[in-house]
Amino acid sequence: MSSPDIVKVLSYLVQESENTSLERYTAAALESSEVYTQLQLLKYMLTVRSPDPPLPTEINQDINRILFHRSHNKLFTSRHSIKEKLRFADLSPKLSIWKGDITTISDVTAIVNAANSALLGCFQPSHRCIDNIIHAAAGPDLRRACYNLVEQRDFTQEPVGSAQITPGFNLPAKMVIHTVGPSLLPGSEPNQEEISQLAACYTSSLAKLEEQEEDGNDKSIVFCCISTGLFSFPNDIASNIAIESVRNYFSEHPHSSISEVIFNVFTETNLKLYRQNFAEYQEREILVPIEQPIFETHHPIIEVSKKLIQDTDYLIVSAGAGLSASVGLDYSSNEVFDKHYRNFKKYGPTRLYETIGHQWPSKLVEWSFWFHHYETVSRWPASESYQKLVRMLNCATNSFVITSNADGFFIKNGYDPKKVYSIQGNYYWIQCPIKCTQDSFRPMDAELQKVKPYIDLSTNLLMDSSHIPRCENCGHIMTMCLRGGWKFNDTPMETEKKKYKELLNKIVRENQKAVLLEFGVGLNTPSVLRWPNEELASENENNFTLIRVGNGPSSTVPIEYIEKENFIVIDADASEVIDLLVS
Template identity: 40%
Template sequence: MSSEHHAREQLTAKAQMHRALRFLLDQQHTSKQCSRFATCDLDTLDDWYAMTALKTMLCARTAEPFLPLDIKEAIDTALAYDLASRAQVSALDINPILPRRLTDRESGKHQSGPSISVWKGDITTIRDCTAIVNAANSQMLGCFIPGHKCIDNAIHTSAGPQLREACYALMEEQGCLEAEGQAKVTPGYNLNSKYVIHTVGPQMSRGSVPTVEQAKMLADCYRSCLQAAEELPVPDSGRKVLVFCSISTGIFGFPSAEACSIAVRTVLECFSHHCDSTITDVVFDVFSESDLDLYRHRLSELSYDDGKSPGVVFPAGEQHIVKLYDSPSIQIARTIIREADYLILSAGAGLSASTGLDYTSADLFSKHLPGFKKYGFRCLYDVFGFQSWPSEQARWSYFMNHLIIVRDWPQQELYSNLWRTISTRFAGDAGDDRYFVRTSNADGLFVRHGFPASRVSTPQGHYAQLQCIRKCRKDAVFDAAPYIAAAEPHLDPITQHLPADFPVPTCPYCNSNLDLCVRGGSYFNDHPFRQKEQDYRGFCERALESSANKVVILEIGVGMSTPSVLRWHNEDLVEESEGRIKLVRVGRDAAGSCPFDLMEQGYGVGTQGDIPDILAAIMGSSF
């Protein structure tokens, strides 16, 4: 090993990522994508933003010129950290709907065949698979639009730039665009999967009906991928697992129901004619709940002799919730929590969003607040700071409807599990419990699910209260319940608005407007929440009184919307305590991303993914 290579190995993951970023910034300094990050100070840039910058520039970068080996190695290091922080599942833990035992209709003999299963999730996080299928375009070079939600982009982003280089080499050798219905194989590079099988499906106008030729072309994609997988070596485990994405159903516009039928029928027909297949397992990976239902229904139908199935009968299996792969990050998080004497539960918007109360959801807004879409609102977040109400009655109508949604939000198993597990595990003597909740959520769900109000701090406010918008007095804060009770009978069930002559309440002290007592601008009155913040600081001091005490911050769903409130505060606590306080970070995307330095020092760990699944994995059997 050269001294230069050894020196590169000694660099931290963060330093490797910054090294790759500086190279790309220098190389692409005139590009539009690069300009977003050109003025950033990498030394102070949050690791999540740095990783986003790296992925953005790699996505927009052409295959040529090929990257130097040392830069590829630096990128590989960063992507390995990124993948390790994402919740993953093993393909072998996905319970098949059609097991590996099948019966020939004509002979009645039993024979082995591949298991068939369906799973909803990120295809790049499936472990123990031999190959995954990529729905490519005819250029075969991946997607060049950073952040685009297509499967092509997801696979290339996780695999790294070597995948684009490999595809480029294949296309240069071929000398023409890739035809529909074919398949090409490349290594998987930084993916869990050892190989990627690329295929180009038929493209059509969304909403149109597939022609016979388009249906045949889609079936050819599945046949070609199966043939390509047959030619791959059988792993030492003896399990050759092929994971299909939903080819052509994304931006290529093929209707999901027809695509599902073609996929299932084609795959099963192929296996019915090739009983000696080396493929042992097939997983159909889908993106949406509706697609999941389509595949479950179609596969379950095949347990019946309906005359439409191929020449085999499959007994239907029972679909179950897939447990997460017990990755090092999951194990570390579990150990930190198990060994902790005190727990700080730090919760952001991602926690409530995981129970459906998602302030970024257009579907939630359309379902609960259709009468307010005419103002241009798309989601609950859009309303904060809005000043162009046509009348005070319209403004008050929205507030009352919003508060009713929060008041009536149903009990959630996730919060109940948190309360049961934490109150049992960190119960103290004589009411001196060894946990404290600090949350930016103003919905009151912690208290509603059993957490004592004395152990919950909400520095961003609370929807249970209204305040004087002028903050005329520090105690000009009022219980919202009587105001809701007065307005609710007068809300029109269709328009969701109050009558034009409804007397909108004002501050009883100064006659100014009332507003939600939630931080949304300089008007926010934080006085009612200061005592709980003081209680929280006192809890932290008591937890650290003994040098033997171990403290964990379980941070759930805290992203980058208001990082100074919880996220950066938590990181500062960990760093200042020199590891006596450790951080377990859980959530989607940024909310599950822990700084590289904290991970390398053993001070923290992050897991990106579905919050209930991750908590079930790290909190133990009682969760």
């Protein structure tokens, strides 16, 4: 079967929309777009699209294949793995609290969607409401199923407190229950009618699930925090209503086929509230703990990846900015800059990314920044994630690292520097800006030690311009040894560069197996790691398997590769995946 044709899908949706602002998305423009851009446009088009007319079968099938792949690249959480389960003292169903993305919980009969009264999902792409999140993950068939429900009824607005049910489509949950909660003015307190309406959302959802044959007497349901988002119901009152409504339902239905209720929260505020409520119920002996068998969570994509890593001849870790960001050195973070570089904010940058190519007011300020940055990175604490990754590399039969990060974190955390190719350069070196000779570079650390007595610790500024490093051969003011054009001197990395190229040639020549384990490689410099990794795996399917780990752009591969066995995507934080791979 050929791969899904996302260009054909998007061309159809753009043309169908008759939206003149989208005319720039010609087939040629879509073809040349990065896959992340294509997926963002697909999400936008499906969010704003009416469920009628139905999508053509071929277009709909391709959309579902793409969305199924996106959904199942995430790390699912089985309900069986949730710890600290309780039950009401006089009732059997289990209760628990779980903080996470409701579209990733598995082994459940149904999740509950806080819908609007039209019951067709949210049509505003920028909304981060639960309605939008669930519809985006489930796909267009969910909106069509809701539309069919709407068409069957005699009223135009779904009553507040009622519930409807549909299949889950591309979600791990088998079904979605849609309920409309009461909407309050921001900051207002609910009246008795609104309290009753919210309680009805919970009891109606349970009753609707009870009617289903799915999962027999072991039905399970996951409730989101209904009405507490855009509908402005106070969180503390809502959490009490949720628990009490569930208790009342099971008191009235002692022989219910529902065996488990999970309260899903997304914020720390709601997590704290539910935990407080559970604790109070336990103190009053209304809730009692349940002894749970130990359940080991198995993520299929993690298990597949582990097996590939264990069986491979070569493990090559390919690391981008997302890996260091996962351990705190996040170049896109305003907080990191505020904490470590506040003295340099007055010169314009507010994030580390903005210092790349920045025009500083003088060479004195520029070198003051680089000395401070080098010292900050050098003092960055050793990372448990990097250390685990290094242990994994050292356990492999053969291993190597290629990284676009200049921070030297692999070496800091104990990996052999002779097996690390820093393709974009390294903060450890400074070089002549005109590369007057191939050997016109020297260690940054020695330079810093010389100028330390002349740095004002209160401002982080070098106090005397005579201490700005200059080339010993031509006298030019030195620059960092970082890739930025033809003047970049990669001589300090030349040995590791040759080793890496020889390694790739050997793997193909001797028909060996290699895993390219890629972390946090996004779209800032895709030609450095991202595209070469894709090319290696696509042109040498029998030799290279690409395992791409990250969030956002770092969790996408071109659509033509999504169903290939040697392309695996894990849409999750790098540190979490490393923990799972070494566990």
